[in-house]
Amino acid sequence: MSLLRLGPAAEYIGVHPVTLRRWADEGRVAVTWVGRERRFETALLDAFVGRGEVERPRREALYVRVSGTTSGQGTSLVAQEAELRASAAAEVVAVFRDKASGLRENRPGLARLLKGAAAGEFTVVRVTHRDRLARFGTAWLTALLARDGVTVEVLHAKGSAGGVEELVDDFMSVVATFAGRMYGLRSREAKRRLLAAAGEGVG
Numbered sequence: 001m002s003l004l005r006l007g008p009a010a011e012y013i014g015v016h017p018v019t020l021r022r023w024a025d026e027g028r029v030a031v032t033w034v035g036r037e038r039r040f041e042t043a044l045l046d047a048f049v050g051r052g053e054v055e056r057p058r059r060e061a062l063y064v065r066v067s068g069t070t071s072g073q074g075t076s077l078v079a080q081e082a083e084l085r086a087s088a089a090a091e092v093v094a095v096f097r098d099k100a101s102g103l104r105e106n107r108p109g110l111a112r113l114l115k116g117a118a119a120g121e122f123t124v125v126r127v128t129h130r131d132r133l134a135r136f137g138t139a140w141l142t143a144l145l146a147r148d149g150v151t152v153e154v155l156h157a158k159g160s161a162g163g164v165e166e167l168v169d170d171f172m173s174v175v176a177t178f179a180g181r182m183y184g185l186r187s188r189e190a191k192r193r194l195l196a197a198a199g200e201g202v203g
């Protein structure tokens with residue numbers, strides 16, 4: 001495997017470096033990061049420009065999640081990982097973990113997973129159940145990962161992993177979100193009324 005810097009890589013496939021940088025930013029060309037510099041694998045560049053097919057070696061990443069930190073859920077992370085490792089078909093190169101509702105978008109583990117996928121660190125993401133990846137919007141995440149050449153595999157295609165306790169955690173997360181928004185709306189309305197009253201008193 002040969003890794004090229006941006007300039008030599010652009011010359012290798014006959015395009016301007018600005019063009020190759022844009023393609024990389026758009027996720028059309030796979031990039032390997034070395035520190036803060038991007039490198040381009042010649043075999044993948046060959047495949048991109050149609051110089052021959054290349055099959056990336058299978059490298060698995062595991063994603064495990066529980067909705068909170070209540071009793072028993074910590075061990076569920078361990079159980080999910082153990083089940084996925086036992087059924088692995090190739091090297092497991094990374095494990096991403098979250099203790100957060102599947103409704104949350106800003107999960108640290110998920111953010112690291114997406115960053116790793118964009119960097120070409122693995123080719124497959126495996127989860128025990130589809131709702132481990134997200135409660136809703138898994139199709140969007142699957143499409144986003146596919147853009148980086150990463151597929152999602154679900155060990156148990158039917159059913160969901162979350163029991164009643166976890167569903168309650170997710171429900172409370174939704175309630176807390178809407179309550180916070182309602183409180184914010186009421187606070188802004190109260191401020192407007194105070195300012196209006198103050199304005200009337202000035203005259």
